[in-house]
Amino acid sequence: MNIANILLVNINVPDLSDQLLSHGYNPVFVPDIPSILDVDVPFAVVLINQEAIGDAMAEDMERLYFASSGAPIAVYIDDSAAILPGLKRALDEGTLERVYRHEVTNGLATSRIDRIYLGAGLDIIVRAYQQQADEKDLLHKEINLRNRILEHERELNANITGSITSGLAIVDTAGNIFIINEYARRLLKLTHNDFLGAAYRQVFPEKISRFVENALKKITGPWKRHEMKKITVDDAVLEIATYRMNDYAHEPIGLLMIINDITDQENTTAQLYRSEKLATVGTMLSGIAHELRNPLSIISARSQMALKKVEWDREWAIKNFESIDGQVNRCATIINSLLDYTRYRATQPTLHKVDEVLDETLTYVEYQNIFDAITVEKDYQGGLVVFGDRSRFVQIFLNIVLNAADAMSGRGVLRLTTKAEGQASVLVEIHDTGSGINAAAKDRIFDPFFTTKEPGKGTGLGLAVAYKIIQDSGGEIWFTSEPHNTSFFVRLPSGKRKAYERKTAAR
Amino acid sequence: MNEKLLLVDDEVDFLDVLSEFLMDEGYKVSTARDAKEALALLGKETFGLLLSDINMPGMKGFELIKEAGRLYPSLKSALITAYDVRDYLYMAKHYNIGNIITKTTPFNFEEVRLLVKNILSEDVFGLDHYMHGPTKQTMVRSTNEIEGVIQKIVADMPDVRHKRKFRQVLNEIIINAVYYGAKSERGDQKELWPLVVNLASDEEILIEWGADEEKAGVAVCDQKGVLKKEEVLYWFERNATKGDDGMSIGLLDEHGKGLFISRETIDRFIVNIKRGRKTEIVMLNYGEGLYDGYRPLWIQEM
Numbered sequence: 001m002n003i004a005n006i007l008l009v010n011i012n013v014p015d016l017s018d019q020l021l022s023h024g025y026n027p028v029f030v031p032d033i034p035s036i037l038d039v040d041v042p043f044a045v046v047l048i049n050q051e052a053i054g055d056a057m058a059e060d061m062e063r064l065y066f067a068s069s070g071a072p073i074a075v076y077i078d079d080s081a082a083i084l085p086g087l088k089r090a091l092d093e094g095t096l097e098r099v100y101r102h103e104v105t106n107g108l109a110t111s112r113i114d115r116i117y118l119g120a121g122l123d124i125i126v127r128a129y130q131q132q133a134d135e136k137d138l139l140h141k142e143i144n145l146r147n148r149i150l151e152h153e154r155e156l157n158a159n160i161t162g163s164i165t166s167g168l169a170i171v172d173t174a175g176n177i178f179i180i181n182e183y184a185r186r187l188l189k190l191t192h193n194d195f196l197g198a199a200y201r202q203v204f205p206e207k208i209s210r211f212v213e214n215a216l217k218k219i220t221g222p223w224k225r226h227e228m229k230k231i232t233v234d235d236a237v238l239e240i241a242t243y244r245m246n247d248y249a250h251e252p253i254g255l256l257m258i259i260n261d262i263t264d265q266e267n268t269t270a271q272l273y274r275s276e277k278l279a280t281v282g283t284m285l286s287g288i289a290h291e292l293r294n295p296l297s298i299i300s301a302r303s304q305m306a307l308k309k310v311e312w313d314r315e316w317a318i319k320n321f322e323s324i325d326g327q328v329n330r331c332a333t334i335i336n337s338l339l340d341y342t343r344y345r346a347t348q349p350t351l352h353k354v355d356e357v358l359d360e361t362l363t364y365v366e367y368q369n370i371f372d373a374i375t376v377e378k379d380y381q382g383g384l385v386v387f388g389d390r391s392r393f394v395q396i397f398l399n400i401v402l403n404a405a406d407a408m409s410g411r412g413v414l415r416l417t418t419k420a421e422g423q424a425s426v427l428v429e430i431h432d433t434g435s436g437i438n439a440a441a442k443d444r445i446f447d448p449f450f451t452t453k454e455p456g457k458g459t460g461l462g463l464a465v466a467y468k469i470i471q472d473s474g475g476e477i478w479f480t481s482e483p484h485n486t487s488f489f490v491r492l493p494s495g496k497r498k499a500y501e502r503k504t505a506a507r
Numbered sequence: 508m509n510e511k512l513l514l515v516d517d518e519v520d521f522l523d524v525l526s527e528f529l530m531d532e533g534y535k536v537s538t539a540r541d542a543k544e545a546l547a548l549l550g551k552e553t554f555g556l557l558l559s560d561i562n563m564p565g566m567k568g569f570e571l572i573k574e575a576g577r578l579y580p581s582l583k584s585a586l587i588t589a590y591d592v593r594d595y596l597y598m599a600k601h602y603n604i605g606n607i608i609t610k611t612t613p614f615n616f617e618e619v620r621l622l623v624k625n626i627l628s629e630d631v632f633g634l635d636h637y638m639h640g641p642t643k644q645t646m647v648r649s650t651n652e653i654e655g656v657i658q659k660i661v662a663d664m665p666d667v668r669h670k671r672k673f674r675q676v677l678n679e680i681i682i683n684a685v686y687y688g689a690k691s692e693r694g695d696q697k698e699l700w701p702l703v704v705n706l707a708s709d710e711e712i713l714i715e716w717g718a719d720e721e722k723a724g725v726a727v728c729d730q731k732g733v734l735k736k737e738e739v740l741y742w743f744e745r746n747a748t749k750g751d752d753g754m755s756i757g758l759l760d761e762h763g764k765g766l767f768i769s770r771e772t773i774d775r776f777i778v779n780i781k782r783g784r785k786t787e788i789v790m791l792n793y794g795e796g797l798y799d800g801y802r803p804l805w806i807q808e809m
Binding site: 290293294296297298300301302304305319323326327366367368372373 | 518520521523524525527528561562567569589590591594598610611612613614616800
């Protein structure tokens with residue numbers, strides 16, 4: 001600052017203005033203390049007439065201190081001996097001090113009492129100004145020190161963020177990258193080095209940008225402790241956990257992201273689930289082989305009858321071939337159901353009647369002799385639809401039903417119930433009268449590789465996979481169990497609602 | 508002989524074609540779609556034979572036969588299924604049921620015809636009942652003759668498939684007929700059986716063999732009739748049932764395995780028993796690819 005403004009309050013000293021100007025100060029005149037508030041230029045020193053102080057009321061004094069904004073206050077006294085009784089009283093009575101104390105008790109401790117200078121002429125201004133300059137110098141030194149500490153802290157931060165094998169990035173609410181570590185750069189495949197302060201949109205891959213955009217929108221609203229999402233960038237599957245960063249007033253200031261590469265993990269899981277799918281295919285395959293035997297034997301019997309018959313009357317022939325045709329179609333349906341199942345993602349998710357899915361599931365297992373003495377009861381509400389991949393639903397129910405049959409050791413009642421839960425979801429209950437789930441198994445029943453079956457009889461993946469499929473489709477699975485009374489509940493989002501959501505999302 | 512048949516199956520199409528066939532064969536046939544309907548019909552008329560599917564909604568075939576047998580003791584019965592009979596052996600043993608017909612592809616009408624006829628007439632002995640064509644026969648009078656007889660039979664078999672299979676089982680079956688059937692030696696003390704046994708005239712074993720267009724067959728018949736249906740079912744079940752270790756629970760049994768293995772090897776393993784009079788094992792083996800599917804259970808005890 002080349003020219004320092006000096007605020008002159010109620011000062012009418014001849015030549016003072018010229019003297020100030022000649023010393024490089026710029027005088028700004030105001031008639032009284034209240035007028036200080038109207039001044040809109042910063043000032044270095046307040047010079048106030050002792051008469052103005054002497055006449056000032058306590059509230060004026062407060063105003064003076066607020067208005068001075070930390071600038072030293074110099075009181076202009078022509079003659080130090082001739083200090084006005086008003087000013088003396090103000091000092092004696094501590095009016096000035098009271099202001100000071102008032103501020104201290106409010107926790108804003110600036111020792112303004114030090115900044116009151118008494119004297120005549122320019123020297124007090126110079127003294128006050130010098131003091132101010134010294135303070136500034138000190139401040140500079142302090143700032144330098146602080147900067148150095150900051151620098152050090154930043155280095156430490158960089159070391160920490162650089163050492164961890166998780167990607168870490170912070171984007172502030174304005175959308176600028178505040179921190180991004182080496183690992184995050186590698187995971188996001190960023191080629192440049194210096195992204196600090198850059199807009200995330202220009203830096204991140206498009207998928208990630210879209211994700212950050214959504215997350216930033218959300219952090220101003222209600223926010224869970226953290227959110228987790230999987231995003232595939234090229235061949236890598238990234239798991240991004242987002243956290244909201246708050247200031248001391250709990251206002252959001254940025255989005256903290258922890259990014260991990262879970263590609264291997266995902267591949268392993270996918271392999272596990274494929275192997276479970278194969279196990280299910282095995283179960284279904286033997287079911288299908290059994291199912292085919294019936295229609296095939298009918299077709300064979302009908303054909304043999306036709307070959308043997310000497311004369312065909314028309315009515316007989318029609319009945320015979322209608323039967324053959326019907327049984328051939330039945331074979332085709334049976335084979336198709338397996339094809340649908342094994343084709344990986346060949347079928348688009350679509351609406352399925354939940355009752356039909358349950359019935360289909362039963363056809364794969366009912367032939368097994370473990371079902372010979374099991375009575376199957378159905379209590380279907382009818383008309384309920386779920387949305388998704390049919391084979392996945394079959395897989396879920398197949399696993400639960402087979403477990404139920406095992407728990408009953410082939411004797412008891414299996415009850416399948418379907419009902420609507422409002423418009424939003426469909427509840428399927430699979431109830432059995434088997435031995436029940438013991439306490440130790442209850443906690444672990446959905447864990448992968450947990451099985452109560454004998455070695456070689458269960459993969460231990462059935463319920464784990466069912467759990468995962470149900471979670472992925474936005475549903476829930478749980479159970480209640482005591483001896484002779486076990487129920488598995490599967491809640492699936494109603495197909496109508498899901499289909500509607502997709503339709504509206506596509507628009 | 509009551510020639511009225513009651514067929515029970517939830518497969519309506521199957522009921523239709525089977526009843527058409529059996530009516531062509533000269534039987535009177537009624538049909539029912541489940542056990543309840545069947546029991547109602549049984550209450551109204553007297554039937555000679557109840558032929559029921561195993562796996563039906565509601566009461567299953569085994570329970571139906573048990574209930575029908577309790578209500579009408581003279582009613583004869585058999586089961587029919589498209590599934591693996593081995594899976595039902597424990598039930599067959601439990602309910603003491605000897606006849607389970609299987610739905611094969613091609614459908615084996617001839618077998619159904621024969622089984623129905625046999626069960627109703629109880630005229631079952633003699634290989635000529637099972638073959639369309641001439642049969643040969645010989646008597647085994649000493650264990651020394653067994654190998655010679657087997658070689659003669661095998662030499663007569665029309666193709667190598669039959670030769671191999673009969674070679675595999677005949678020794679076991681004839682040895683059993685001599686030691687267990689004719690001489691009543693204890694099956695669990697095979698190591699004490701004399702090496703050479705000569706048979707008296709009322710102990711001789713009758714062997715018949717022959718072949719027709721579809722199959723080759725051998726019958727081995729003793730004159731004592733000591734084997735019991737429930738014994739046969741017991742051994743079959745022990746060998747078909749897997750234990751916790753995945754092995755059959757009859758694996759370490761001293762005997763009974765031969766019977767089961769023979770049944771597994773030969774396409775049709777038929778046991779005819781007239782208690783105290785004679786036991787006949789009829790083995791039929793089909794040409795390649797004929798009547799694929801599961802093997803029936805065919806034990807008839809008079």
